[in-house]
Amino acid sequence: MTSATLAPDRPAAARRSARGGRLTRASGLGLGIAMLWFSLLVLIPLTAVVVTASEGGWSGFWDAVTNEQTAAAIRLTVGTAFGVTLVNVVMGTLIAWVLVRDRFFGKRLLEILIDIPFALPTIVAGLVLLSLYGPESPLGVDIHNTRIAVFLAFLFVTLPFVVRTVQPVLAELDPEVEEAAASLGASRFTTFRRIILPSLTPAIAAGAALSFARGVSEYGSLVLLSGNLPMRTEVTSVRILSSIENDNLDSAAAVAAVLLAISFAVIVVLDVIQRRVVRRG
Protein backbone atom coordinates (compact mmCIF):
# COMPACT_ATOMS: atom_id res chain seq x y z
CA MET A 1 0.00 0.00 0.00
CA THR A 2 1.12 3.53 0.53
CA SER A 3 4.73 3.67 0.17
CA ALA A 4 3.86 7.27 0.47
CA THR A 5 6.76 6.70 2.40
CA LEU A 6 9.38 6.60 -0.07
CA ALA A 7 10.25 2.98 -0.44
CA PRO A 8 13.48 3.91 -2.17
CA ASP A 9 13.78 0.79 -4.16
CA ARG A 10 10.77 -1.19 -5.06
CA PRO A 11 11.36 -4.46 -6.80
CA ALA A 12 9.91 -2.76 -9.88
CA ALA A 13 13.24 -1.06 -10.50
CA ALA A 14 14.81 -4.41 -11.24
CA ARG A 15 12.47 -5.23 -14.09
CA ARG A 16 12.97 -1.98 -15.86
CA SER A 17 11.90 -2.30 -19.46
CA ALA A 18 14.03 -1.54 -22.48
CA ARG A 19 16.20 1.55 -22.36
CA GLY A 20 14.44 4.78 -23.19
CA GLY A 21 14.74 6.57 -26.50
CA ARG A 22 16.69 9.68 -27.33
CA LEU A 23 15.20 13.08 -26.69
CA THR A 24 12.95 14.50 -29.38
CA ARG A 25 12.58 18.23 -29.88
CA ALA A 26 9.40 18.36 -27.76
CA SER A 27 10.77 16.22 -24.94
CA GLY A 28 14.03 18.18 -25.00
CA LEU A 29 12.04 21.38 -24.53
CA GLY A 30 10.12 19.72 -21.71
CA LEU A 31 13.34 18.70 -20.03
CA GLY A 32 14.63 22.26 -20.35
CA ILE A 33 11.53 23.75 -18.72
CA ALA A 34 11.53 21.12 -15.97
CA MET A 35 15.20 21.77 -15.22
CA LEU A 36 14.65 25.53 -15.17
CA TRP A 37 11.80 25.18 -12.68
CA PHE A 38 13.73 22.67 -10.56
CA SER A 39 16.74 24.99 -10.51
CA LEU A 40 14.73 28.05 -9.52
CA LEU A 41 12.86 26.16 -6.83
CA VAL A 42 15.43 23.77 -5.38
CA LEU A 43 18.96 23.94 -6.76
CA ILE A 44 19.60 27.69 -6.68
CA PRO A 45 18.07 28.20 -3.21
CA LEU A 46 20.06 25.29 -1.74
CA THR A 47 23.19 26.61 -3.44
CA ALA A 48 22.45 29.98 -1.85
CA VAL A 49 22.54 28.31 1.57
CA VAL A 50 25.99 26.84 0.91
CA VAL A 51 27.33 30.05 -0.66
CA THR A 52 26.04 32.19 2.22
CA ALA A 53 27.53 29.75 4.71
CA SER A 54 30.93 30.00 3.02
CA GLU A 55 30.90 33.79 2.69
CA GLY A 56 32.25 34.27 6.19
CA GLY A 57 35.19 32.02 5.37
CA TRP A 58 36.09 28.84 7.19
CA SER A 59 36.56 30.56 10.53
CA GLY A 60 33.17 32.26 10.34
CA PHE A 61 31.54 28.96 9.50
CA TRP A 62 33.38 27.16 12.26
CA ASP A 63 32.52 29.81 14.85
CA ALA A 64 28.84 29.61 13.97
CA VAL A 65 28.77 25.82 14.13
CA THR A 66 30.81 25.44 17.30
CA ASN A 67 28.93 28.11 19.21
CA GLU A 68 28.16 26.42 22.51
CA GLN A 69 24.39 26.45 22.14
CA THR A 70 24.49 25.42 18.48
CA ALA A 71 26.91 22.57 19.11
CA ALA A 72 24.64 21.30 21.90
CA ALA A 73 21.68 21.42 19.52
CA ILE A 74 23.55 19.52 16.80
CA ARG A 75 24.72 16.90 19.32
CA LEU A 76 21.19 16.43 20.65
CA THR A 77 19.69 16.20 17.16
CA VAL A 78 22.21 13.75 15.73
CA GLY A 79 22.36 11.64 18.90
CA THR A 80 18.58 11.39 19.23
CA ALA A 81 18.12 10.66 15.52
CA PHE A 82 20.68 7.88 15.83
CA GLY A 83 18.97 6.33 18.86
CA VAL A 84 15.56 6.58 17.21
CA THR A 85 16.93 4.94 14.08
CA LEU A 86 18.17 1.99 16.14
CA VAL A 87 14.70 1.56 17.64
CA ASN A 88 13.20 1.81 14.16
CA VAL A 89 15.52 -0.86 12.80
CA VAL A 90 14.21 -3.32 15.39
CA MET A 91 10.58 -2.21 15.63
CA GLY A 92 10.23 -1.44 11.91
CA THR A 93 11.49 -4.88 10.92
CA LEU A 94 9.23 -6.49 13.50
CA ILE A 95 6.20 -4.54 12.28
CA ALA A 96 6.96 -5.40 8.66
CA TRP A 97 7.34 -9.05 9.65
CA VAL A 98 3.97 -9.16 11.40
CA LEU A 99 2.25 -7.35 8.50
CA VAL A 100 3.67 -9.71 5.87
CA ARG A 101 3.64 -13.06 7.66
CA ASP A 102 0.60 -12.85 9.90
CA ARG A 103 -3.03 -12.71 8.91
CA PHE A 104 -5.35 -11.27 11.48
CA PHE A 105 -8.37 -9.08 11.91
CA GLY A 106 -7.49 -5.39 11.90
CA LYS A 107 -4.32 -5.66 9.84
CA ARG A 108 -5.63 -3.06 7.43
CA LEU A 109 -6.03 -0.66 10.33
CA LEU A 110 -2.40 -1.19 11.36
CA GLU A 111 -1.34 -0.43 7.78
CA ILE A 112 -3.17 2.88 7.97
CA LEU A 113 -1.74 3.71 11.40
CA ILE A 114 1.79 3.26 10.09
CA ASP A 115 1.34 5.79 7.31
CA ILE A 116 -0.44 8.40 9.40
CA PRO A 117 2.80 10.01 10.66
CA PHE A 118 3.73 10.59 7.04
CA ALA A 119 0.60 12.54 6.15
CA LEU A 120 -0.14 14.15 9.50
CA PRO A 121 1.06 17.78 9.66
CA THR A 122 4.04 17.91 12.00
CA ILE A 123 2.53 20.58 14.23
CA VAL A 124 -0.50 18.32 14.65
CA ALA A 125 1.82 15.40 15.41
CA GLY A 126 3.28 17.43 18.26
CA LEU A 127 -0.17 18.24 19.60
CA VAL A 128 -1.23 14.61 19.23
CA LEU A 129 1.70 13.39 21.33
CA LEU A 130 1.17 16.17 23.83
CA SER A 131 -2.37 15.00 24.48
CA LEU A 132 -1.16 11.61 25.71
CA TYR A 133 2.28 12.44 27.08
CA GLY A 134 1.83 16.08 28.12
CA PRO A 135 0.64 17.88 31.24
CA GLU A 136 -2.93 16.62 30.87
CA SER A 137 -1.93 13.05 30.14
CA PRO A 138 -4.57 10.47 31.05
CA LEU A 139 -1.63 8.13 31.74
CA GLY A 140 -0.11 10.55 34.20
CA VAL A 141 3.13 10.63 32.21
CA ASP A 142 4.28 14.16 31.57
CA ILE A 143 7.39 14.29 29.44
CA HIS A 144 6.95 17.63 27.72
CA ASN A 145 9.97 19.95 27.85
CA THR A 146 12.31 16.99 28.34
CA ARG A 147 14.72 15.21 26.04
CA ILE A 148 12.41 12.20 26.08
CA ALA A 149 9.91 14.38 24.25
CA VAL A 150 12.43 14.93 21.45
CA PHE A 151 13.01 11.19 21.25
CA LEU A 152 9.27 10.49 21.17
CA ALA A 153 8.61 13.09 18.47
CA PHE A 154 11.37 11.65 16.27
CA LEU A 155 10.02 8.16 16.88
CA PHE A 156 6.57 9.26 15.73
CA VAL A 157 7.59 11.04 12.53
CA THR A 158 10.06 8.33 11.44
CA LEU A 159 7.73 5.39 12.08
CA PRO A 160 6.91 4.52 8.44
CA PHE A 161 10.38 4.44 6.91
CA VAL A 162 11.90 1.09 7.93
CA VAL A 163 8.49 -0.64 7.80
CA ARG A 164 7.79 0.52 4.27
CA THR A 165 11.22 -0.30 2.88
CA VAL A 166 11.42 -3.77 4.48
CA GLN A 167 7.82 -4.83 3.81
CA PRO A 168 7.97 -5.28 0.00
CA VAL A 169 11.30 -7.12 0.19
CA LEU A 170 10.01 -9.45 2.86
CA ALA A 171 6.88 -10.13 0.80
CA GLU A 172 9.03 -11.18 -2.17
CA LEU A 173 11.13 -13.66 -0.20
CA ASP A 174 10.66 -17.25 -1.22
CA PRO A 175 9.35 -19.27 1.76
CA GLU A 176 10.76 -22.48 0.25
CA VAL A 177 14.31 -21.52 1.20
CA GLU A 178 13.25 -21.12 4.80
CA GLU A 179 11.41 -24.42 4.73
CA ALA A 180 14.50 -26.09 3.33
CA ALA A 181 16.64 -24.61 6.11
CA ALA A 182 14.14 -25.72 8.72
CA SER A 183 13.93 -29.25 7.28
CA LEU A 184 17.72 -29.45 7.47
CA GLY A 185 17.49 -28.82 11.18
CA ALA A 186 18.03 -25.06 11.46
CA SER A 187 16.26 -23.48 14.41
CA ARG A 188 13.87 -20.60 13.75
CA PHE A 189 16.43 -18.16 15.06
CA THR A 190 19.18 -19.60 12.86
CA THR A 191 16.89 -19.48 9.84
CA PHE A 192 16.11 -15.86 10.56
CA ARG A 193 19.73 -14.88 11.12
CA ARG A 194 21.28 -16.87 8.26
CA ILE A 195 18.56 -16.88 5.62
CA ILE A 196 16.17 -13.97 6.08
CA LEU A 197 18.26 -11.24 7.65
CA PRO A 198 20.91 -11.11 4.89
CA SER A 199 18.25 -10.50 2.22
CA LEU A 200 16.62 -7.83 4.34
CA THR A 201 19.78 -5.96 5.26
CA PRO A 202 19.83 -3.56 2.25
CA ALA A 203 16.19 -2.65 2.82
CA ILE A 204 16.73 -2.15 6.54
CA ALA A 205 19.77 0.02 5.83
CA ALA A 206 17.84 2.11 3.34
CA GLY A 207 14.98 2.57 5.78
CA ALA A 208 17.41 3.44 8.56
CA ALA A 209 19.09 6.08 6.39
CA LEU A 210 15.73 7.69 5.57
CA SER A 211 14.66 7.57 9.18
CA PHE A 212 17.91 9.18 10.32
CA ALA A 213 17.61 11.95 7.71
CA ARG A 214 14.01 12.63 8.69
CA GLY A 215 14.87 12.76 12.38
CA VAL A 216 17.78 15.12 11.91
CA SER A 217 15.65 17.55 9.92
CA GLU A 218 12.57 17.46 12.16
CA TYR A 219 11.08 20.70 13.34
CA GLY A 220 7.28 20.97 13.52
CA SER A 221 6.45 18.21 15.95
CA LEU A 222 8.86 19.64 18.54
CA VAL A 223 7.46 23.15 18.69
CA LEU A 224 4.75 22.43 21.25
CA LEU A 225 6.27 19.30 22.74
CA SER A 226 9.90 19.91 23.61
CA GLY A 227 9.78 23.46 24.88
CA ASN A 228 12.92 24.29 22.87
CA LEU A 229 15.01 24.87 25.97
CA PRO A 230 18.50 26.07 25.01
CA MET A 231 21.23 23.52 25.79
CA ARG A 232 18.60 20.95 26.78
CA THR A 233 15.83 20.27 24.29
CA GLU A 234 16.65 22.66 21.47
CA VAL A 235 17.23 20.87 18.16
CA THR A 236 19.20 22.11 15.16
CA SER A 237 16.19 23.28 13.12
CA VAL A 238 14.95 25.40 16.01
CA ARG A 239 18.42 26.89 16.34
CA ILE A 240 18.41 27.82 12.65
CA LEU A 241 14.97 29.37 12.97
CA SER A 242 16.00 31.56 15.88
CA SER A 243 19.00 32.77 13.86
CA ILE A 244 16.64 33.62 10.98
CA GLU A 245 14.30 35.46 13.34
CA ASN A 246 17.24 37.43 14.74
CA ASP A 247 18.08 38.40 11.17
CA ASN A 248 21.39 36.56 11.40
CA LEU A 249 21.09 34.78 8.06
CA ASP A 250 24.82 34.01 7.82
CA SER A 251 24.93 31.92 10.94
CA ALA A 252 21.57 30.34 10.03
CA ALA A 253 23.06 29.34 6.68
CA ALA A 254 26.18 27.90 8.34
CA VAL A 255 24.16 25.59 10.56
CA ALA A 256 21.79 24.79 7.69
CA ALA A 257 24.81 23.76 5.60
CA VAL A 258 25.64 21.15 8.23
CA LEU A 259 22.13 19.71 7.95
CA LEU A 260 22.37 19.77 4.15
CA ALA A 261 25.66 17.88 4.31
CA ILE A 262 23.95 15.20 6.40
CA SER A 263 21.04 15.00 3.92
CA PHE A 264 23.42 14.61 0.99
CA ALA A 265 25.41 11.95 2.80
CA VAL A 266 22.19 10.01 3.34
CA ILE A 267 21.23 10.32 -0.33
CA VAL A 268 24.64 9.01 -1.38
CA VAL A 269 24.35 6.09 1.05
CA LEU A 270 20.89 5.28 -0.33
CA ASP A 271 22.16 5.40 -3.89
CA VAL A 272 25.01 3.03 -3.10
CA ILE A 273 22.65 0.61 -1.38
CA GLN A 274 20.21 0.71 -4.29
CA ARG A 275 22.91 0.06 -6.85
CA ARG A 276 24.12 -2.91 -4.87
CA VAL A 277 20.59 -4.31 -4.67
CA VAL A 278 19.99 -3.86 -8.40
CA ARG A 279 23.29 -5.56 -9.21
CA ARG A 280 22.40 -8.53 -7.05
CA GLY A 281 18.82 -8.74 -8.24
Add this chain to the structure above:
Amino acid sequence: MVKRLIVVAYLFFLVAWPLFLVGQNTFEGGLDNLRGILADPDVVHALRLSLVVAVVAVVINTVFGVGVSLLLVRYEFPGKRLLSALLDVPLSVSPIVVGLALVLVYGGRTGWFGPTLENAGFQVIFAAPGIVLATVFVALPLVIREVVPVLEEVGDEQEQAARSLGANALQTFWRITLPAIRWGVIYGVVLSLARSLGEFGAVKVVSGNVLGETRTTTLVVEEKYLNFDKGGAYAAAFLLALVAVAAITVVSVLRPSSSEVKQ
Protein backbone atom coordinates in the same frame (compact mmCIF):
# COMPACT_ATOMS: atom_id res chain seq x y z
CA MET B 1 1.49 -14.06 18.68
CA VAL B 2 3.83 -12.25 21.07
CA LYS B 3 5.24 -10.34 18.11
CA ARG B 4 1.79 -9.29 17.03
CA LEU B 5 0.98 -8.08 20.54
CA ILE B 6 4.16 -6.02 20.73
CA VAL B 7 3.43 -4.43 17.37
CA VAL B 8 -0.17 -3.63 18.24
CA ALA B 9 0.80 -2.18 21.62
CA TYR B 10 3.59 -0.09 20.08
CA LEU B 11 1.32 1.39 17.42
CA PHE B 12 -1.47 1.89 19.93
CA PHE B 13 0.66 3.96 22.28
CA LEU B 14 2.60 5.79 19.58
CA VAL B 15 -0.16 6.61 17.09
CA ALA B 16 -3.68 5.37 17.76
CA TRP B 17 -4.33 6.54 21.31
CA PRO B 18 -2.72 9.99 20.96
CA LEU B 19 -4.61 10.54 17.71
CA PHE B 20 -7.86 9.50 19.34
CA LEU B 21 -7.27 11.95 22.20
CA VAL B 22 -7.08 14.86 19.77
CA GLY B 23 -10.55 13.96 18.58
CA GLN B 24 -11.74 13.59 22.14
CA ASN B 25 -10.27 16.92 23.22
CA THR B 26 -11.85 18.61 20.21
CA PHE B 27 -15.34 17.43 21.10
CA GLU B 28 -14.98 17.83 24.86
CA GLY B 29 -17.55 20.62 24.99
CA GLY B 30 -19.67 19.25 22.20
CA LEU B 31 -19.26 21.20 18.98
CA ASP B 32 -18.20 24.42 20.74
CA ASN B 33 -14.53 24.21 19.82
CA LEU B 34 -15.21 23.60 16.14
CA ARG B 35 -17.93 26.23 16.05
CA GLY B 36 -15.58 28.62 17.80
CA ILE B 37 -12.85 28.46 15.20
CA LEU B 38 -15.26 28.41 12.27
CA ALA B 39 -16.83 31.63 13.57
CA ASP B 40 -13.42 33.33 13.66
CA PRO B 41 -12.90 35.15 10.34
CA ASP B 42 -9.10 34.93 10.71
CA VAL B 43 -9.23 31.16 11.08
CA VAL B 44 -11.59 30.86 8.13
CA HIS B 45 -9.16 32.97 6.13
CA ALA B 46 -6.34 30.65 7.18
CA LEU B 47 -8.32 27.58 6.17
CA ARG B 48 -9.08 29.09 2.78
CA LEU B 49 -5.47 30.16 2.27
CA SER B 50 -4.22 26.66 3.13
CA LEU B 51 -6.66 25.11 0.68
CA VAL B 52 -5.84 27.49 -2.19
CA VAL B 53 -2.08 27.12 -1.65
CA ALA B 54 -2.38 23.33 -1.47
CA VAL B 55 -4.43 23.11 -4.66
CA VAL B 56 -2.04 25.37 -6.59
CA ALA B 57 0.96 23.42 -5.27
CA VAL B 58 -0.62 20.09 -6.19
CA VAL B 59 -1.43 21.26 -9.73
CA ILE B 60 2.15 22.46 -10.23
CA ASN B 61 3.65 19.29 -8.76
CA THR B 62 1.35 17.03 -10.77
CA VAL B 63 2.23 18.64 -14.11
CA PHE B 64 5.93 18.73 -13.22
CA GLY B 65 5.84 15.24 -11.71
CA VAL B 66 4.15 13.48 -14.61
CA GLY B 67 6.38 15.28 -17.13
CA VAL B 68 9.59 14.47 -15.27
CA SER B 69 8.52 10.87 -14.72
CA LEU B 70 7.97 10.45 -18.47
CA LEU B 71 11.39 11.96 -19.18
CA LEU B 72 13.09 9.74 -16.59
CA VAL B 73 11.48 6.51 -17.74
CA ARG B 74 11.06 6.95 -21.49
CA TYR B 75 14.18 8.90 -22.48
CA GLU B 76 17.93 8.74 -22.13
CA PHE B 77 19.88 11.91 -21.47
CA PRO B 78 23.12 12.85 -19.78
CA GLY B 79 22.79 13.51 -16.05
CA LYS B 80 19.64 11.41 -15.72
CA ARG B 81 20.91 9.48 -12.70
CA LEU B 82 21.97 12.68 -10.98
CA LEU B 83 18.60 14.32 -11.65
CA SER B 84 16.80 11.28 -10.33
CA ALA B 85 18.82 11.42 -7.10
CA LEU B 86 18.43 15.20 -6.75
CA LEU B 87 14.65 14.96 -7.09
CA ASP B 88 14.53 13.20 -3.71
CA VAL B 89 16.48 15.95 -1.96
CA PRO B 90 13.36 17.84 -0.78
CA LEU B 91 12.29 14.83 1.26
CA SER B 92 15.33 14.90 3.48
CA VAL B 93 15.86 18.65 3.85
CA SER B 94 14.65 20.26 7.06
CA PRO B 95 11.60 22.48 6.42
CA ILE B 96 13.40 25.31 8.20
CA VAL B 97 16.31 24.97 5.78
CA VAL B 98 13.82 25.02 2.88
CA GLY B 99 12.42 28.28 4.20
CA LEU B 100 15.88 29.74 4.72
CA ALA B 101 16.99 28.74 1.22
CA LEU B 102 13.98 30.47 -0.34
CA VAL B 103 14.52 33.60 1.78
CA LEU B 104 18.17 33.77 0.71
CA VAL B 105 17.17 33.81 -2.97
CA TYR B 106 13.76 35.51 -3.03
CA GLY B 107 13.94 37.68 0.12
CA GLY B 108 12.93 41.28 -0.67
CA ARG B 109 15.91 42.99 0.98
CA THR B 110 19.00 40.83 0.59
CA GLY B 111 17.92 37.91 -1.61
CA TRP B 112 19.72 37.06 -4.83
CA PHE B 113 16.65 37.69 -7.03
CA GLY B 114 14.30 39.19 -4.43
CA PRO B 115 15.05 42.92 -4.82
CA THR B 116 14.79 42.71 -8.63
CA LEU B 117 11.47 40.89 -8.42
CA GLU B 118 10.18 43.32 -5.82
CA ASN B 119 11.11 46.30 -7.98
CA ALA B 120 9.06 44.68 -10.70
CA GLY B 121 6.18 44.64 -8.23
CA PHE B 122 6.31 40.95 -7.39
CA GLN B 123 6.74 40.12 -3.74
CA VAL B 124 7.57 36.49 -2.99
CA ILE B 125 8.69 36.22 0.62
CA PHE B 126 6.12 37.20 3.28
CA ALA B 127 3.44 36.82 0.62
CA ALA B 128 1.37 34.09 -0.99
CA PRO B 129 3.88 33.19 -3.76
CA GLY B 130 6.47 32.34 -1.11
CA ILE B 131 4.02 30.06 0.69
CA VAL B 132 3.27 28.33 -2.62
CA LEU B 133 7.00 27.90 -3.41
CA ALA B 134 7.71 26.43 0.03
CA THR B 135 4.77 24.04 -0.28
CA VAL B 136 5.73 22.95 -3.80
CA PHE B 137 9.30 22.36 -2.60
CA VAL B 138 8.42 20.02 0.27
CA ALA B 139 5.91 17.95 -1.72
CA LEU B 140 7.94 17.87 -4.94
CA PRO B 141 8.93 14.18 -5.21
CA LEU B 142 5.62 12.60 -4.16
CA VAL B 143 3.94 12.40 -7.58
CA ILE B 144 7.19 11.28 -9.23
CA ARG B 145 7.65 8.50 -6.69
CA GLU B 146 4.20 7.15 -7.43
CA VAL B 147 4.25 7.53 -11.22
CA VAL B 148 7.77 6.28 -12.10
CA PRO B 149 7.24 2.65 -10.94
CA VAL B 150 3.89 2.49 -12.75
CA LEU B 151 5.40 3.85 -15.96
CA GLU B 152 8.18 1.29 -15.75
CA GLU B 153 5.71 -1.49 -15.19
CA VAL B 154 3.34 -0.71 -18.07
CA GLY B 155 6.17 -0.47 -20.58
CA ASP B 156 5.95 1.45 -23.83
CA GLU B 157 4.63 -1.16 -26.27
CA GLN B 158 1.13 0.29 -26.40
CA GLU B 159 2.54 3.78 -26.87
CA GLN B 160 4.66 2.56 -29.77
CA ALA B 161 1.68 0.81 -31.30
CA ALA B 162 -0.40 3.97 -31.04
CA ARG B 163 2.34 6.03 -32.61
CA SER B 164 2.86 3.56 -35.45
CA LEU B 165 -0.88 3.81 -36.16
CA GLY B 166 -0.44 7.55 -36.66
CA ALA B 167 -1.26 9.06 -33.25
CA ASN B 168 0.78 12.14 -32.41
CA ALA B 169 2.59 12.57 -29.09
CA LEU B 170 -0.29 14.43 -27.44
CA GLN B 171 -2.90 11.90 -28.54
CA THR B 172 -0.69 9.05 -27.35
CA PHE B 173 -0.32 10.70 -23.97
CA TRP B 174 -4.02 11.41 -23.42
CA ARG B 175 -5.38 8.18 -24.86
CA ILE B 176 -2.74 5.61 -23.87
CA THR B 177 -0.21 6.78 -21.29
CA LEU B 178 -2.41 8.77 -18.92
CA PRO B 179 -5.14 6.10 -18.58
CA ALA B 180 -2.44 3.51 -17.91
CA ILE B 181 -0.79 5.51 -15.13
CA ARG B 182 -3.92 7.14 -13.72
CA TRP B 183 -3.84 5.32 -10.38
CA GLY B 184 -0.24 6.28 -9.79
CA VAL B 185 -1.16 9.90 -10.55
CA ILE B 186 -4.19 9.77 -8.26
CA TYR B 187 -2.19 8.36 -5.33
CA GLY B 188 0.47 10.97 -5.92
CA VAL B 189 -2.10 13.77 -5.98
CA VAL B 190 -3.82 12.60 -2.79
CA LEU B 191 -0.54 12.26 -0.90
CA SER B 192 0.73 15.61 -2.20
CA LEU B 193 -2.51 17.27 -1.15
CA ALA B 194 -2.21 15.94 2.39
CA ARG B 195 1.45 16.94 2.57
CA SER B 196 0.76 20.40 1.13
CA LEU B 197 -2.10 21.22 3.50
CA GLY B 198 0.06 20.25 6.43
CA GLU B 199 3.33 22.04 5.73
CA PHE B 200 4.39 24.02 8.75
CA GLY B 201 8.08 24.82 9.20
CA ALA B 202 8.91 26.06 5.71
CA VAL B 203 5.72 28.12 5.56
CA LYS B 204 6.46 29.59 8.97
CA VAL B 205 9.78 30.97 7.69
CA VAL B 206 8.59 32.39 4.37
CA SER B 207 5.07 33.54 5.23
CA GLY B 208 5.72 36.17 7.87
CA ASN B 209 2.75 34.63 9.71
CA VAL B 210 0.53 37.73 9.43
CA LEU B 211 -2.87 37.23 11.02
CA GLY B 212 -5.64 37.22 8.43
CA GLU B 213 -3.18 37.52 5.57
CA THR B 214 -0.41 34.94 5.39
CA ARG B 215 -1.25 32.73 8.35
CA THR B 216 -2.08 29.19 7.29
CA THR B 217 -4.02 26.57 9.25
CA THR B 218 -0.96 24.84 10.66
CA LEU B 219 0.28 28.20 11.95
CA VAL B 220 -3.14 28.77 13.53
CA VAL B 221 -2.72 25.54 15.51
CA GLU B 222 0.56 26.77 16.95
CA GLU B 223 -0.70 30.27 17.67
CA LYS B 224 -3.91 29.07 19.35
CA TYR B 225 -2.02 26.62 21.54
CA LEU B 226 0.61 29.12 22.62
CA ASN B 227 -2.12 31.65 23.43
CA PHE B 228 -3.82 29.15 25.75
CA ASP B 229 -6.75 28.58 23.43
CA LYS B 230 -6.29 24.83 23.58
CA GLY B 231 -9.83 24.14 22.40
CA GLY B 232 -9.21 26.15 19.25
CA ALA B 233 -5.83 24.49 18.70
CA TYR B 234 -7.36 21.02 19.03
CA ALA B 235 -10.22 21.92 16.71
CA ALA B 236 -7.91 23.23 13.96
CA ALA B 237 -5.59 20.24 14.46
CA PHE B 238 -8.60 17.95 14.24
CA LEU B 239 -9.56 19.36 10.83
CA LEU B 240 -6.00 18.88 9.55
CA ALA B 241 -5.78 15.38 11.01
CA LEU B 242 -9.09 14.49 9.40
CA VAL B 243 -7.73 15.35 5.94
CA ALA B 244 -4.50 13.43 6.58
CA VAL B 245 -6.26 10.30 7.83
CA ALA B 246 -8.76 10.47 4.96
CA ALA B 247 -5.95 10.74 2.40
CA ILE B 248 -4.04 7.79 3.84
CA THR B 249 -7.19 5.70 4.13
CA VAL B 250 -8.26 6.40 0.54
CA VAL B 251 -4.86 5.46 -0.86
CA SER B 252 -4.55 2.43 1.39
CA VAL B 253 -7.99 1.05 0.54
CA LEU B 254 -7.65 1.60 -3.21
CA ARG B 255 -4.12 0.35 -3.62
CA PRO B 256 -3.56 -3.40 -3.62
CA SER B 257 -1.56 -4.27 -0.55
CA SER B 258 2.15 -4.84 -1.10
CA SER B 259 2.27 -7.02 1.98
CA GLU B 260 0.08 -9.74 0.55
CA VAL B 261 2.32 -12.74 0.14
CA LYS B 262 2.43 -13.73 -3.50
CA GLN B 263 0.40 -16.84 -4.08
